[in-house]
Amino acid sequence: MSVIIQADGLCRNFGGLQAVDSVSFSVNEGEIFGLIGPNGAGKTTLFNLITGLTPVSSGSFSYQGRAITGLPPHRIAGQGIARTFQNIRLFKGLSVLENVRISQHACTRTGLFSGILGLPASRREEREVEEKAWEILKLIGLSGRAAELAGNLAYGDQRRLEIGRALALQPKVLLLDEPAAGMNAAEKQSLTGFIREVRELFHVTMLLIEHHVPLVMGLCDRILVLHFGSMIALGDPAAVQQDQAVIEAYLGAE
């Protein structure tokens, strides 16, 4: 198995606050990699660093062996790193279908004028985008509500749509920020199945932030534990569960 993401000594501070403090890890291709830690541990910041939304203070990370530190978000996304957001950031005023269409942006190339003029190449591409979008909507089970505004969907459906939207980017790496937040037990169960299915179908590597411990334990191949921005453990679920530092951090946080 080859390494797909390699992080070396990532740091980020906001003012005096050390949100992420020299975190190093590597993610293997095809892996589901969990990120856990108490609130404010720096998990989302770490995602933001990887996707380029927040510039790193120091340290670097590479993707498929190439350094991508400091690239703007759209370049990173264009290379195949897609994400979802902790507090859902769908294009709420647009239709469900449109949301999925938009995120195929990086995989398509029609320019302004060929789009306006409707050149054959752009028409072909448009058809492909359309097909792909419906495919994804079927997968996430929202093909019946394609015309609805994304903002009008139920909460769980919005979460699914966000994952679908990220998948439309045809990513190699998918970053899921608390996909199960606010879901009930049954929904969480179906989400676990869904994530597994996605991995099978898309051969995508996943990084997963999640609070719900059973979900993480059941799903992840390896888990990284953050505490106040620092890495306190990294290993398979069983090992992490036994780790003294982790237990203290969680108990301390209770």
Added chain:
Amino acid sequence: MKFAAVVTLVVTLFAGAAGAENVSKPIPIGIAVAQTSNVALFGQEQMNGAKVAEKYFNISGINGTPIKLISQDTGGDEAGAINAFQNLVSKEKVVGIVGPTLSQQAFAADPVANRLKVPVIAPSNTAKGIPQIGEFVGRVSAPVAKVAPFAVTQALKLNPAIKRVAILYAQNDAFCSSETTIFQQAVKRQKLEIATLQKFMTTDTDFTTQATAVLRAKADLVIISGLAADGGNLVKQLRQLGYKGTIIGGNGFNTTNVFPVCGKNCEGILVAQAYSPLAQNPLNKAFVDEYRRTFIKDPPQFAAQSFTAIQLIVEGLRKVEIATKKKITQLDLATVRVELNKALRKGSYMTPLGEISLDAEGDINQHSFYVSKIKMDISGKVGVFAIVSVVK
């Protein structure tokens, strides 16, 4: 381009369908000046002058046929002026138009009237090139180049010791910036030294910078091309800071609006005038009396000029009746407009501005100008433009 083709076709089909129509009674005369926007300040004075003219000339009318003033607001912009002209010409079917307020608006709107062969008399457009817009465009406002230099000559007559001149002007006003070049030429012709040249904006309120510059330049004559508000205010601040020498105000000062602005400090400002309410001629007396009765103050130049513009149209219509030996209302509109335009350029008129005539291009030949000195009463609120000399 299909749309264009259809339009062209439809127009060709309908062209020529419009029949000849007669002038309605009372005879409609258009006035298109600014009643809104920041130019309304002048537009309202023009409106007042025109109203007085309507009342005055309707005593006898056009050999008994009354006239009727029809006003359209131009606002302060070009599109507004065009719309106003368009309305007057096509909907209100006026025989002639008085307006617009600004020269810039005239450049936009006058061609509209000119194309439709409707005579326009500009009451206040002083810019170069206005009469040249077309054969139907004339004006009763003397171009700045004619009026301004008289003030400089007069100032030197009053105080031959004058050597150093400070010139100040409002940069953002079309009239003021063309007036100042005339002043500068006049100053150079008199072999005086321009000690400092200062610019300001008509929207400025604080003139400390300009005033201190004048004091530093040790000028003994100050020439200001500004409008009443900013110019008057500049005078006030100049005097407050201790300037003692002579002040010449440009045409913007030729209004009673300047009195409340500089108050006592207005005293002694020299202004070259194209119009003076004190001018001795019977029509002016009648005009001033009527204006005072209605608006409780002396008529400003803008009012006098718009009165004159209406007067020209009225007298022109009378001439048309004599020439055609028919009542205006029996003639068709297009003929009246063309004949009126011809008549306007013939002969001379005795107006509140004195004796004037229009040349072949439509520009004004004005025979007398005035240089006046502002005299304020003891309260410092009311003043008069006392004529110092009449230039023939």
Added chain:
Amino acid sequence: MYTGEYLQNILNGISIGSVYAIFALGYTLVFSILGIINFAHGAVFTLGAYLTYSLAVGHFGIGGLLADMQVPFRLSFPLSLLLGSLLSGVFGVLIERCAFRPLRLRGADPLLALVSSLGVALVTINVIQYLVGSEIYSFPSEVYGDIRPAFTFQRGDTTIVLRTVQLIIFAVNMTVLVLLRYLISCTRVGKALRAVAENSSTASLLGINVDRFILYTFFLSGFLGGMAGGLVGTSFGIAGPYFGVSYGLKGLAVIVLGGLGSIPGAVLGGMVIGLAEAFVPSDYSAYKEAVAFAYLFTMLLICPRGLLGRATIEKV
């Protein structure tokens, strides 16, 4: 540029900067609470100037519909300035009720507030013009009583002129600042205002009547805008219906320069732009109008937060 001229420019700059500051404070207060720019603020300025004038001089109209209406009393300058500003404050409240509140209740696009406040400005200016006439009116020169209009200091070739109005404007500016500072940091109202500015929904959870505090803010904003109008009118002698337009735009430059929503920022921004304008060489005075905007543009490119603005971190 020699010393005298230098000093003179500084004096002039501080004086005009003080007016900008008072005016811009009104803008920035509303922005800090609602995150919206009130384009009708320039109209409030015009109104303040007019009210101060009519109360001090004793008649309502110059031309227009009210041409012959007299006020049965004449107030002294300080009183009419104060009363004029208070009435402008009330007008500020009216603006909030008509143009902002209905939009807020509907959760409408904040851009619409720009349009509706501009509509209010259009109505205000044209109503003033309709009632009072388009004439530019002039404040009587004896408003300050027997105080000399200007003081001249001379030493050798150096002359510095200090106009009384400049002193008065500066004094009023300082007083307003101190009072505002006290109001915001030391009183309960001020604390509540800050809470509303920080986060209005949290503030309402804390039991603060947000709606009422928005009204207070608009009152304060109108008061300051009107006072700036009254001050400029009285000191520079004239006002008219279109008086507030250029101040309205310059005020924007001032608040951005200082940092949107920052109170000391508005004062600093006012001073910077006032001084910058005063130091424009007289040969280039025609470009003076553009100075504030050149500063604004440059500032936005270098540091959009302004001199004293706070950084905001977007939560992902």
Added chain:
Amino acid sequence: MEGFLQNYGFLLVTLLQQSLLAFSLYFPLMAGQLSLASPGFYALGGYIAAIMSTAPECTPLREKLGTGIYPLEWLAAGLISGVLALVIGISALRLRGIYLALATIAFVEILRVICLNLEITGGAIGIFDIPQLFAERWSYGLIFGPLLLLTLLFVYRLENSRTGRALKAIREDELAAGAMGIHTTYYKVLAFVIGAVLAGIVGAMSAPFLNTWNARQGTFDASISYLAYVLIGGSRSMWGPLLGAVLLASLPELLRPLKDARLIINGMVLVVASIYLPQGIVGALGRLKRCVVKNTSPMGGER
């Protein structure tokens, strides 16, 4: 018909022109960027055309091209506006929300003051006596009309293209759009430049239309009028700017009988429309339509 065109021709062409200017503001707004720079580019385009049509230096060019000078003017105006917009856009579009609007206001004001002072722009009086392309004012509809049709077609195609989707995504959520692989700065600048090019061309066409050009053509007030057209028409549909411009720009003319009170009413309409039409006229019409459909369909009230 001829009478009708005589009476209303100028007004109708003005409406076309104002609609085009509304679209110049609509483009950046499609990407959620409030740019008030349109009047600046409009003024600039007008000056370019006016100078090319009147300056003695351009006489040989005019003699050589004949009426061909006009398309060249449009091209030059569009090109220069576009390049200037590119420069400004790249530096200013890092700014978000109200800051961008303020930067563009500053641009308009700076440009205005500069044009007021330069010799080549004719100072305060501006440039006048600009050679006419058509004899009649209404004939200018023959250039504004097709341009508007082209613009409408352009917007229609744009909204359903990859570029249009990218713009809409940025409008909805700039951060998420970036994370979905959209180069946000590129598209924001693109939309800004398209708007500027359009405004520049409209300016170049308007200079002969008005016969005179001066520094009062591009002002802050105009920016807000265009914004009002778009918002009150409806900012989420291509019909919004069109409808808004036609209604609001004809309003002062319809109110002409009210004389000097007409601007008061005009202002009131702006306030009332912003309050009662938060989605714009197009939005309100859409809601009305949905209401009617709902009430008549047998499944009404479901969902």
